[in-house]
């Protein structure tokens with residue numbers, strides 16, 4: 604493997620494109636999806652259009668952009684309207700911003716979902732990102748009111764159940780609590796456990812509940828031995844690619860900002876780890892995202908027709 608997984612992936616894709624052109628075969632160069640990024644954040648304001656151009660040049664079919672707090676939903680909605688074939692929106696109240704969420708925001712969330720779904724069932728592909736964050740690495744780390752987190756999480760799971768929407772979950776030091784709530788509420792619409800770094804047993808519980816695991820930058824670090832072993836034990840149906848851009852820098856990224864293009868570097872790292880060709884990884888993870896979010900292949904055509 605080359606030292607730089609993203610460059611190695613781009614090299615591989617260029618080779619595949621040439622091969623397909625020579626054979627003029629019908630089989631397509633693989634498409635891929637970043638199942639979790641915050642492309643609406645202001646750190647992308649300067650060059651968002653260039654980033655999207657470059658992503659599409661490298662076969663990125665879609666990016667999933669989750670909501671994190673009420674005043675930000677608008678940005679996600681606008682971005683999705685500007686790129687209806689590309690940006691797949693979700694809305695939710697992220698645990699990190701617990702202090703600023705109001706009870707009324709739950710009602711606003713339900714209204715937004717209702718309105719979006721009525722216009723087109725895929726104007727919202729999931730409820731998220733939501734969850735529980737009980738990770739306090741140092742005593743100076745910000746404590747987030749746990750009872751309040753639990754309340755907001757349970758309420759949002761109930762809303763998702765009512766609208767039959769999959770979830771995008773943020774889970775840190777909280778896997779047991781989250782699985783218990785999903786079971787208690789008999790939640791069956793599935794979704795993605797974003798940035799999963801738990802154990803094999805925790806992975807199995809989520810998979811039993813109909814979820815897939817989001818694998819991103821963490822797996823690119825050589826020290827991530829436990830996570831790598833967990834991923835090696837998974838079926839190819841049970842995980843998807845993600846970056847969490849602009850956060851969660853992969854080991855090979857030298858700038859201070861992550862971008863969805865790094866999904867390819869994550870995929871290349873996994874290609875080496877699992878000894879599976881890059882195009883197989885890209886195709887399978889794309890299928891998995893489509894399955895959990897109920898995205899049919901004509902999704903993009905349908906949206907195009909609707910906006911005509």
Ligand SMILES: [Zn+2]
Nearest residue numbers: 639641732847
């Ligand atoms: Zn996120």
